Amino acid sequence: MTVAPTGLPVEEAVAEVRTALAGAGVAVVQAPPGAGKTTVVPLRLLEEPWLGGRRIVVLEPRRLAARAAARRMAALLGEEVGATVGYRTRDDSAVSRRTRVEVVTEGILVRRLQGDPSLEGVGLVVLDEVHERSIHSDLALALLVDARSALCPELRVLAMSATLEADRLAPVLGGDTTPAPVVTSEGRTHPVELRWEPGRDRERLDAHVARVVADVVRREAGDVLVFLPGAADIRRAAGALGGGTLPPGVDVRPLFGALPVAEQDLALAPSPAGRRRVVLATDIAETSLTVAGVRVVVDAGRARVPLLDPRTGLTRLRTVTASQASADQRAGRAGRTEPGVAVRLWSEASHATRPAFATPEIAQVDLAALVLDLALWGASPDELRFLDPPPAPARAEAHALLRELGALDGDGRPTATGRAVARLPLHPRLARMVVDGARRHRGWEACLLAAALEERDVLRGRPGEVPVDAAERLRVLADRRASHPRADERSVRAAGRRARQIARRADVDPVDRVDPTACGPLLGLAYPDRLAQVRPGHRVRLRNGTGAALPAADPMAAEAWLAVAEVDTAPTRPGTPGAAADQGQVRIAAALDEADVVALGGAAVATTAEVVWDEGRDDLRARTERRLGALVLSSHDAPVAPGAATVAALVELVAARGVAALGWTEAARELQQRAVFAARAHPGEGWPDVTDNGLAADLEGWLAPRLARARGRRDLERVDVLDALRGLLAWPWLGRLDEVAPRTVAVASGRELRVDYSADAPAAHVRVQDLYGTTTHPTVDGGRVPLVLHLLSPAGRDVQVTADLPGFWAGSWADVRKDMAGRYPKHPWPDDPAAAAPPPPRRGGRPRRR
Known part of the structure; x- marks a missing residue:
């Protein structure tokens, strides 16, 4: 278990960390990227007496960083991963009974806390890269603080960050009166020269990157680290750098989470003697990983962050402008071992307009999973200590969705379905589809659809060019021999792998044959709020009353009912086939029949009998409807009978059209005008207000009783308004009227x-x-x-x-x-x-x- 001195800057802070954890039981470590906090600190704490041989769990927000950190710590111990140090991610794991340091990702720590709030066998939890403010880290921090106060006060918690303000984190971790001790490691950095290289007019990002990288490779020594937002951008930039753009002896190495481990290792390892490399990386290399040998950083200034996608109702990665703090972190990677250069692909003037810090995920993502986790924990957000509490409107929306999915009951408690949903590494919408799909013997179809919907569409093209039918995606994913002119092979392969991972977690067996007709009922399980009725003109009405359009030539326009998985909520671009300028457009949906809609709606399907105004007849009709929200499943009209509903409808009509809709006589108008004059002439006497507005304001009081036997519009014309006015102008006003306003x-x-x-x-x-x-x-x-x-x-x-x-x-x-x-x-x-x-x-x- 002995690790030789690493010479990394954080070594100097280890003693202070030991003291803080032995005393307060909690601590915050601030150390810049490359200081060694991720790999050195957990190993130096393994023999602490308070640990007592128990395990250390390290939470890493990213899978690539988790695997790299575990490999680095194992190498420092001279062991293979899975011995003393192991890791566990959503997709795979390398742990054993010998493992003492376990690096975990995403929601794994939260799942473990839900199953065992006391974390039996764990003596220390390390929350690494807390500054990234992932929703999983924020939730894990809140649950750990709660667990320590109520169940396991002997559990130690260490939060480590590159940039997070310690004055905010320390009180959350330790308490307002006794904040957690803060240990700072200054690190060692060298001067970094900043250069600004904004793009040329209409220059593509890959061309811009290739031009700047080729220039710095010729002018500067050392390896080059290029920050790009995502894997697709990395692939395009790698292509642009090929074909002799770079001099001989320069290797281009991609680095992102979905790469095979061997390719990740090539990007992270130092360049062989006599060769240089250009590493094209996502922001994983900003703080979570150290790329050896880098002296030049080229920063595209963009990042992929989780955001709620209103088109799908899911949280998806979206490209945004990177913050100033992120740009500073990236630039610092050039000065790790010697003076370096950072080239920013935007102008110095525009830099000031960038946000100072990135927005925490908890403030901008869908909160359904978090709300379900809190329900399983048995606490409301107000009872836990969050760095930033989850916003109340987003929490309310999440509660409503989870109730509709059947994951929470009416009191907000998790149901059996909710507990099963929480065990799957999916958004609750998709998890509910997989859970109930398996119960209906359509588990493999559900896993395939979940994989297809989780990320980018496996069929690519502009709206109107790609078929709406989800069954097309199912067919492409289910049959490896199937082809489609719009299929993106890389996405198809990735979705297939993901579907098998989901199936393993859901205990579902892949099958050779799938049923395309299952798509509609399955999507309806995930999107009960997006059941839709197809209307004339290639339009659809969703259950919540909103509308959207279908491409004119798409076969889905011939269906009666749909379950919609993806719909643009923003106005469609002019010229898009089949879409009105003020509508969104359905992107992915599947056909249903009315029986499916009724089954999916369940108790929400209601039969209503109401009296409505028929504009064509200009009269009332008694209408009986079976509805699901805004969807009309069936409707029947009949003549109107007298009663409260008829009275209410006629009163509503008069309120809309004004009292002129009644059958006024000359005598009635004369009496009204005399009374109005009298009230105006004697404002302090309390004359009744019988103006048109005054009468309209009290229709329930004087008109409704006169409509008890009414059946329609003609009965309004038969109302004796003169008699009604006389009733309103009872003693003493009617008698006094001849004095004030004689005829x-x-x-x-x-x-x-x-x-x-x-x-x-x-x-x-x-x-x-x-x-x-x-x-x-x-x-x-x-x-x-x-x-x-x-x-x-x-x-x-x-x-x-x-x-x-x-x-x-x-x-x-x-x-x-x-x-x-x-x-x-x-x-x-x-x-x-x-x-x-x-x-x-x-x-x-x-x-x-x-």
Whole structure:
């Protein structure tokens, strides 16, 4: 177990780490990349008395780093991996009964904690590369802190980081009053010269990388480490660097997680004498791995990070701009052993616009798996100490999804299905599909579909060129002899390997023949929220009410029902076949029949009877529907019967169209206008509000009781609005109305003038002869409000409008008299109309013609 001194900078901090763990039981180690913390610290702690021969578990966020760290520690001990030091990843493991240091990845530590919260046989857990803020590390930290406080206080926890702020991590690990001790290793670095080489106009990334790398290989000594976002970018850049782009003696070595171990070793090992290498790596080489011999770093400035993909409802890797902190870490790799050079493939001016730090995964990924893990743990996020608590809206969405998947019950407790789902290294959607698929004897089809949906589509092309049908993917993956013009062979092989890994974990046996018709029901298990109904015009309506489009020529447009696995939620680009500009487009789906939809919907399928408005008939219809969310499985219309639903529908119609939809009579409008004037004239008396808006605001109070026997729109026209208004204007208002707003006003001629209250001021229309002898202007409201008089000629045309009749007689009457006498010589036009006698009224009270 003895390891010779390594000379690595972290060796100087080991004694302080021992002291911290022996005393506080927790500690934080800060050390820059290359300081040796990952491989040296666990080995130096193996003989600590408090460990008592128990195992050390090291959590590494990445599989490649886990295997490399285990191999490096085993080499320091002079052993093979699987002896004292081993590893366990999602895909494979190398451990034995002798193993004392076990390097694990992803959710393996969380699974172990769920099965054994006290971690029997484990004395120390090391959380490495905590600064990467993977959701697994954040969750493992929270669960370990909780387990130490309640179950296993003797368990030691060590968090190691290259950049994380210790003042945030130490209180989480140790407590607010007694934060964990922080041990710092300064490391040894050399000056690094920064250069900026932004791309040329429309230059592809692979061409940009090849141009810059070829230049630095000619100008600088040492090996070159190139940071690229993903495996596909690495392959394209490797191709661009071939064909004589680099001088002889320079090897191009890719480095990413999916590579065979032998190729990873070639990239990590020092170059042979007389040769140099260009290592094309993902950000795995940023802090998790040390690539020996590097003196030049070329940084594309991008990273692949997990983000929630709304198209699939899953978390997938997406390429984003790398943070400033990440760029600094990458540049530092050039100064490990001597002064170096870092070339950044963007401008110095744009560097300031980059985010300072990467966003923690917990803030931007789907939280379904985390919420399920917390339910299995029996704690809410508020009861645990997280570096950053999971956002409440994302937690609520995750809870809703897990309930719909059957993984949580109505009280948020895990079901038997939820426990089975949690055991699979898949998103809960896909895990539920595999679990229930196996129960239905379609486990292998489910594993193949899960592998096909987990990463990029195995069929490549633009929307409208690739078939929507998931059965096409199933056929390509299930039959190695099958071919498809859109199949990406590399992705097909990777998905096939992944399907077999899933099958092993789910205890499913691969079979030679698969059933393509199983795709729809299986996808419906994973996406119960995306069951869809195909509509005319190549459109679909999803269960939640949203819409999307199908490519016009795709056979799925002829189906009635679909289970949709992938749909663009952003507006489709103009010109995409079969898609409207304001819709997303279905990318992957499978056909269902109505029985499948009913079975998948289960208790959520509901039969509703409601009264609805039929726009075509402009009337009510009684409609009985069997629905699943926004999907209408069946519908039947019938005549409407009286009742509460009919009343509610008619009241809703009047609320939408206004009270003008009722059968108003002239008398009803007159009464309303009089009451509105009275309320306006006496605002402090509490007159009822019978304006159109006031009536609309209380339809339930006055209209609904009058519709008890109603069956449709015509019954609205039969409502006695006049009687309703009288009911609203009960004592004392109805009696007082004749005082404030009388229907008529008498003048000297004995004529009763009909008062019009429809305008802002009360008015009356009267022939001028009928006012002869009237010396006082007519008023309402006890003399307080003068009428606006529209004085009419014998032919009924306006002569004058006045609110001051005596002033009119004394003023402009003389001019009006001359004009009227010329036009109507048979009628009297006295010089002093105030003193003149009015002509006797005609039958009906109208002025007599002469």
